[in-house]
Amino acid sequence: MSLSVDAGSRSRTVPPGPRRHARPPGSRRFWSWLDLRATPYLFVSPYFILFAIFGVFPLIFTAWVSLHDWQLAGDKTFIGMENYTELLADDKFWNSVLNTVGIFVIATVPQLLLALLLANALNKKLRGRLVLRLSVLAPLITSVVAVAVVFTQLYGRDYGLVNWVLGAFGIDPIHWQNEKWSSWIAIATMIDWRWTGYNAIIYLAAMQTIPKDLYEAAAIDGASPRRQFWGITVPLLKPTIIFTVIVSTIGGFTLFAEPVMFGAGLMTGGTTGQFQTVAMFIVKEGFRDFQYGYAAAAAWILFLLIMITALINFAIVRGIGRSR
């Protein structure tokens, strides 16, 4: 608003004239340039300044730290890429990558499929639709740690509910923390319990933007509801699916609270690292063993892994529905 007013007043009050001093128009030109060109940047700058302080700077500083043998309250020596070469040869790091990817896959794939089916069901005309829609979102408002604590008790070896139920079918108690497969399943259920509803609501919102006449036309052509779902709903949801997949990838790769609580609050993720995720590995190296440089290098590798995986997922999801 003020921009246009000022611009207008300039065109009115500054007629070209030889008697005018060069200086006032110059300074005025400066102010109006500032007003027209610079102020917009000034107005959007708070976000970018905060982003620079809390986003870009830590990223670059982490990279700088990762090039050192950086001991907290100890020696700091520049060692170039040594942390990275050591890390790439560290089987504990790769074990944590394997755990992270493994838990991500067994948690996310069923989660998103379930969310899609749930959203499709909630999109139908149902009695008490609002209550149902709200209730699938309810797990999201619970605290991650509370969820993890309760689930960890359910999966207890000696006094857990899950083993008690399994025992009724004659199955021996499972020590869920002891094996990779069992710990991964336990953690995946915690994630799915909390996030399935969230993704379902996002899908539901997207589904409601799909024009009804497409379904009507399909129905006239004799397409079954299943055919309509795969032929219309899924392809048109593709941008939303891509969004949820990328968000899930980032969430899955930074998985932390659930496995920590599942492992009695330790960063080791089980006695042999059965469920130690990369985020736990970073915290363990940085804040338990005080090897900041090594932890910083691991954080950067994690960043790259997330980028690569998100791109791969993007490519896979983009192909969905193309063959149908």
Place this chain on the structure above:
Amino acid sequence: MMNNTRRGVLAAVAAGALAFTAAACGGDEAPAAAPSAGGSAAPAPAEKIEITLNTFGGGENFAYDDAVAQWNAANPNVQVKYVNLTDRFEDTYLPQVLQWLEAGSGAGDIIAMDEGAMGLMAARPQYFADLGQYGLDSRKADFPAFKYDVGVNTEGKLFALGTDIGGMAMCYRTDLFEKAGLPTNRDEVSKLWPTWNDYLEVGKKFKAKVPDAGFVDGANTVYNSVLAQEAGKNGGLYYFDKSQALVVDKNPGVKAAFDYVQSLSSAGLTAKLRSWSEEWNTAMQKGGFATMGCPSWMLGVISGTSGESNAKKWDVAAVPGGSGNWGGSWLMVPSQSKHPKEAADVLNFLTGKDGQVAAFKEGGNFPSSIPAQQDPTVADAKNAYFNDAPSGPIFAASVAQLAPVFFGEKHAQVKAAVEEVLVGADQGSVKWDEAWTRFVEEGVKAAG
């Protein structure tokens, strides 16, 4: 005094129990500030000085409210501000303190430190004031050597004085012992196991009669109890020798403790529980195991976790081998303090007899200072939750014979890593015949 994350989690429950312990000790309320309190205070400085005291741990952990009130009443010009920063030592307090030390500001004038990080602090002499400069090395005779020597840094200077001490006893459940046909009286129980081998034999008898409960909780507590004794027999070394070289594979004490845990676990005597886990807590309440290595602070953990319904079911006997220690803390003055002299005076008071007795009354923290241990408040202390067990004499006896020990710079990391292998072997995720190799490997990795 509570030296790790898991204990921090329990601290809330423990706090109530500690208050209970204190009440049971016959202590009424804090005595009126005696003239001797802080008697070493310097001639009053012109202006008021504030000394910040930073501690960690949940609830009543360091239990300095009364002691600080005593000091503040007697020294109007040097006022102590007692700030308990967090209940979590390993993952919050220690990283924070290290950052303050590195930054050169932010830390209190006096900071508390747990046993696990003492090796690290001793290797960073540049960050701490030399307490000998303020005459505190004259306190040497007040402490058992194993407590005093840990406060001497790599430059041979005194930088920290001890507060509380773990000591070691063996807690047992009288109801389970009765079921197994074993004696339940604590003196008779102590006679059952003069050595660790006797303890193993008692365990086999127990297990034959009560197959559905463990004799021991798991690998951690027994390992720590045996290792503390074995370290004393092997030059006071745990995982590092005095030149900071890793000796996890060479120290016969470590191997002996490892082998003992293996023999207990292979005989099926453990309940295969990890200390500080939910399962461990539940088993404590439900009688899932019969005995557990008990430093003094563990009494509060047991009573807090097991709850009132299990009162009088637990009792305290002597530990096999007769001595031991697990845990305990120290106080130190960072060199960044602006008032190191006054801070050293306060530190002297808190680690002295009056300060330690006050902390014992308030929170049940067993004193490391010998005069404080001999004070009737401590020496005659009984614990009502544990059938009025004479906790004072039991713990005093367990620390009387301890040999000095040495903590390496990376003691805490190596300890955490190797114990993880032991828990894994006990629970079955690591095979016992591969466990020792793995134990050493993990130790080497953790030492960097």
